[in-house]
Amino acid sequence: MATAAQIREWLTEVTDPEIPVLTLEDLGVLRNIQKVNDIWVITITPTYSGCPAMKTMEEDIIAALKKHGLENFKVETVLTPSWTTDWMSEAGKKKLLEYGIAPPVKPTANKKVLMGISETIICPRCKSSNTRMLSQFGSTACKALYVCDDCKEPFDYFKCL
Amino acid sequence: MNIQEALLEYCLRLGDNSLIIGHRMSEWCGHGPILEQDIALINIALDHIGQARNWLTLAGELEGMGRTEDDFAYKRDAHQFRNLLITELPNGNWGDTIMRCFLFDTFNFYLHQILQHSKHDGIAAIAEKSLKEINYHLKYSSEWVIRLGDGTDVSHKKMQNALDDLWMFTGEMFEADEVDNLMLEESIGADLQQIKEAWNDYVREVLEEATLKIPENNWFQKGGKQGRHTEYMGYILAEMQFLPRAYPDAVW
Numbered sequence: 001m002a003t004a005a006q007i008r009e010w011l012t013e014v015t016d017p018e019i020p021v022l023t024l025e026d027l028g029v030l031r032n033i034q035k036v037n038d039i040w041v042i043t044i045t046p047t048y049s050g051c052p053a054m055k056t057m058e059e060d061i062i063a064a065l066k067k068h069g070l071e072n073f074k075v076e077t078v079l080t081p082s083w084t085t086d087w088m089s090e091a092g093k094k095k096l097l098e099y100g101i102a103p104p105v106k107p108t109a110n111k112k113v114l115m116g117i118s119e120t121i122i123c124p125r126c127k128s129s130n131t132r133m134l135s136q137f138g139s140t141a142c143k144a145l146y147v148c149d150d151c152k153e154p155f156d157y158f159k160c161l
Numbered sequence: 162m163n164i165q166e167a168l169l170e171y172c173l174r175l176g177d178n179s180l181i182i183g184h185r186m187s188e189w190c191g192h193g194p195i196l197e198q199d200i201a202l203i204n205i206a207l208d209h210i211g212q213a214r215n216w217l218t219l220a221g222e223l224e225g226m227g228r229t230e231d232d233f234a235y236k237r238d239a240h241q242f243r244n245l246l247i248t249e250l251p252n253g254n255w256g257d258t259i260m261r262c263f264l265f266d267t268f269n270f271y272l273h274q275i276l277q278h279s280k281h282d283g284i285a286a287i288a289e290k291s292l293k294e295i296n297y298h299l300k301y302s303s304e305w306v307i308r309l310g311d312g313t314d315v316s317h318k319k320m321q322n323a324l325d326d327l328w329m330f331t332g333e334m335f336e337a338d339e340v341d342n343l344m345l346e347e348s349i350g351a352d353l354q355q356i357k358e359a360w361n362d363y364v365r366e367v368l369e370e371a372t373l374k375i376p377e378n379n380w381f382q383k384g385g386k387q388g389r390h391t392e393y394m395g396y397i398l399a400e401m402q403f404l405p406r407a408y409p410d411a412v413w
């Protein structure tokens with residue numbers, strides 16, 4: 001008999017197809033594992049509405065659980081409460097940084113909501129804070145494009161949501 | 162019209178706005194003036210398409226006839242679409258596209274801010290999710306309106322032309338009909354008058370900073386929400402629906 005803890009352990013094999021160092025749990029996409037009427041219900045939530053990786057993640061979850069012999073389960077997607085970068089685990093943020101992507105920084109108390117000044121983002125390569133945003137929109141929906149003015153390297157920043 | 166019918170219409174309007182503006186923006190793919198801005202517009206287009214999928218899936222559930230998001234997107238004709246006219250206009254030049262985004266994003270932002278508190282759980286959930294993304298869209302289009310409006314003589318002139326051309330399509334956003342009124346009464350939908358005031362304040366503030374002049378024209382086009390579209394709508398559908406119509410069983 002599988003337990004929720006065991007399923008959670010198996011699901012550490014499933015990673016974000018676009019950022020393969022992050023597991024679904026690191027990312028905060030895996031919301032719940034619960035048995036309802038003899039069926040395991042795995043609940044996930046999308047990062048962005050249009051995230052093209054969601055379908056792949058769902059298929060990867062199904063494949064991983066089948067591989068471990070689990071049969072009675074289904075994967076459900078919920079929108080609420082809506083995903084936020086606050087759900088990314090500390091381990092996940094550390095892995096991101098090592099992977100070369102600056103992890104999300106909590107928005108400051110700065111009240112410039114709409115025309116806000118961007119936060120200081122540390123360069124994942126040389127750790128300089130002398131960085132600037134090139135574009136609010138980067139290689140995927142969840143990232144912004146930055147450049148470091150010390151080591152001159154461009155880098156991705158996992159932006160806050 | 163009963164509440165169920167109004168609710169379905171309401172979701173289709175939300176879904177079709179996202180779908181059609183998302184499709185228009187996707188036309189910029191590979192044509193942006195510089196790589197970063199090409200990527201930015203396509204990211205925003207993707208958000209819109211993702212939101213459209215959520216709204217149209219909800220519409221299908223509410224209707225209860227087994228229609229999917231794809232059925233709504235690919236198997237309706239122009240008069241069955243409920244998007245605002247401003248979303249279907251051609252992209253024009255970069256300035257036209259940015260100005261359209263700005264006028265629509267501002268409306269979309271205040272609309273979703275209210276809808277996240279909708280009495281209808283499905284609507285509230287999608288609105289709450291979408292709002293976080295729309296926040297970024299509005300930031301982006303506002304910054305570009307200011308940069309280009311208060312830019313060179315050429316960019317200023319292009320932005321003013323864009324504003325003059327698009328202005329007559331802004332009134333429809335705030336024009337409440339039976340559907341809007343029913344949804345407002347049920348605390349499901351938003352008060353368009355309230356949005357209009359917030360929209361006016363914000364748009365004026367940004368345009369002033371952009372040194373652009375608000376047109377004095379107060380005559381507005383309307384009809385999109387009721388399915389009366391511009392001649393451009395058929396061309397959008399011809400492209401968007403070609404594949405599923407020509408190859409109905411095609412799968413990804």
Ligand SMILES: [Zn+2]
Pocket residue numbers: 123124125126127128148149150151152153
């Ligand atoms: Zn650096």
